[in-house]
Amino acid sequence: MERCLRLLLLLLGSGLGSAFYLPGLAPVSFCEEQKVKDNCKSQIELLVNRLDSAESVLPYEYDAFDFCKDENERHPSENLGQVLFGERIASSPYKFTFNKNETCQKVCQKTYDPKSGVSALDFIKKGIQLNYQHHWIIDNMPVTWCYYFEDGQKYCSPGFPVGCTITADGRVKDACVINSEFNKKDTIYLFNHVDIIITYHSGKDENWDGARLVAARLEPKSYKHTGDKAIKCEGPPMEIPKDLTSKFQITYSYSVIFQENDTIKWASRWDYILESMQHTNIQWFSIMNSLVIVLFLSGMVAMIMLRTLHKDIARYNQIDSSEDAQEEFGWKLVHGDIFRPPMKGMLLSVFLGQGTQIFIMTFITLCKFYSFSYPLCFRFSHTV
Ligand SMILES: *[C@@H]1O[C@H](CO)[C@@H](O)[C@H](O)[C@H]1NC(C)=O
Numbered sequence: 001m002e003r004c005l006r007l008l009l010l011l012l013g014s015g016l017g018s019a020f021y022l023p024g025l026a027p028v029s030f031c032e033e034q035k036v037k038d039n040c041k042s043q044i045e046l047l048v049n050r051l052d053s054a055e056s057v058l059p060y061e062y063d064a065f066d067f068c069k070d071e072n073e074r075h076p077s078e079n080l081g082q083v084l085f086g087e088r089i090a091s092s093p094y095k096f097t098f099n100k101n102e103t104c105q106k107v108c109q110k111t112y113d114p115k116s117g118v119s120a121l122d123f124i125k126k127g128i129q130l131n132y133q134h135h136w137i138i139d140n141m142p143v144t145w146c147y148y149f150e151d152g153q154k155y156c157s158p159g160f161p162v163g164c165t166i167t168a169d170g171r172v173k174d175a176c177v178i179n180s181e182f183n184k185k186d187t188i189y190l191f192n193h194v195d196i197i198i199t200y201h202s203g204k205d206e207n208w209d210g211a212r213l214v215a216a217r218l219e220p221k222s223y224k225h226t227g228d229k230a231i232k233c234e235g236p237p238m239e240i241p242k243d244l245t246s247k248f249q250i251t252y253s254y255s256v257i258f259q260e261n262d263t264i265k266w267a268s269r270w271d272y273i274l275e276s277m278q279h280t281n282i283q284w285f286s287i288m289n290s291l292v293i294v295l296f297l298s299g300m301v302a303m304i305m306l307r308t309l310h311k312d313i314a315r316y317n318q319i320d321s322s323e324d325a326q327e328e329f330g331w332k333l334v335h336g337d338i339f340r341p342p343m344k345g346m347l348l349s350v351f352l353g354q355g356t357q358i359f360i361m362t363f364i365t366l367c368k369f370y371s372f373s374y375p376l377c378f379r380f381s382h383t384v
């Protein structure tokens, strides 16, 4: 017996000692283009998710808007978790090479002609007015947009707006506050450029090869690109006219910078997002709230059970001496039933086993693909 226990402890110990990854969450290593190996790639893919808005209940797929699209668009296979959370992830035309800085790269150009209809542009305008947010993904991490509040506190949001507006009475709405260049009354501005900063851990003094990405940040910008060929990312912001009178062009562009930072551990790369969240207090409050309700309800059920039991026991004591003591009732009926073997024992155990497996697999599936919504799940899988 003791031996058995010791073996069990040993097994448990070794299981806890060596970390394991949930499938699909294993780290990916990146190398420069000329040093690519089997376990180390240089292409960094940016994935796009659906757009949502706090001012509207309807999320839209990236493709619903007339943004730049990937020529061979792929949808990384959707699974139960993604369907449940309504995610719509697709590949994008933004493709980077590890540790290759790029400035002002053109992604695509869209032309709108008032003669052939501008409904696609109108849809973008509507999206901006409702403050729709992009959600981009690099290496299983959300691309965040970090900004400072007036009180100097930094906030990192896992999305960034499509554009921003200034109302007719000169009120600066939403993201237009970030730059004083957005100053024309009654105007819609489009963020058609992004400055992306990808931070990586070089892997020096670590037991793995290549570099690992630890943060991806971006800053939405608005530039009125002129000319068709060479674009310079500077100058006045891109406004969308109220009514089109002539052909109108939108050019999308990006810049990317790679930064080395070996002080950030790969396993804690989510920390900066979690730390900047403002809602920690609210979460504690709701946890306490649920706990109190659960305790209260269990207390009530326990009280009811106790009273029933009490009544039964009193009755047993009363009729102990009388003749019909043989007849069982109340709680005594239960004891006969509990040890009665079920009619189809094998079937019951099969169902129980299957049910447990389905339950656990559902949990793991949700965690595995929902590292965005549930960074806690994600971190759990790295610390076990
Ligand atoms: C990319 O730009 C960053 C910031 O300017 C710089 O620190 C880094 O060395 C550059 N990387 C390369 C490969 O040029």
Ligand SMILES: *[C@@H]1O[C@H](CO)[C@@H](O)[C@H](O)[C@H]1NC(C)=O
Pocket: 260, 261, 262, 263, 264
């Ligand atoms: C690396 O990141 C840490 C934490 O975000 C920061 O304090 C430090 O200045 C960064 N180091 C470099 C070289 O950027």
